[in-house]
Amino acid sequence: MDENKIVPSKIHLTNIKWEKENTILFKNRLEKNPDYDITVSHNMMHNLEKEIVKIRLFLDMNALIDDPIEQGGSYEVDFFYKIDDLSDHYQISNNKPLFSGIFVSTLLGISYSTLRGMLFNTWKDTFLSNVILPVIAIPDLLKSKR
Structure with a gap:
């Protein structure tokens, strides 16, 4: 596993699916x-045999003017x-794949950037209309599992 070798042409975003959209x-x-x-x-979920990875992003947004209001x-x-x-990006540890941090961070960065544009639209x-999701530190998102 070469943690620093991300080849963009080997990453294919094949589908995006809204699971919950509650504005x-x-x-x-x-x-x-x-x-x-x-x-x-x-x-994050995966199918190693099919070389598929699914990233689900959860976003919660609440408006505040002194106190929370019903907007978001x-x-x-x-x-x-x-x-x-895909096997270049993980190693098996205790019978489970352990993905490299740079690989997961790359997918999270692509996913979050795409989500920013989707919600802007x-x-x-x-x-x-004046809300643009902030740029975030991907290492923080990497730690924020749900």
């Missing part, structure tokens, strides 16, 4: 733009990857 909008335009408390976490949402989105030579004609 909550305040009934009227707010006088003041709220701040948003945003939490992102993930889980919760989302779960699956990202399916076909990885050529979803929110463009709503009161959330």
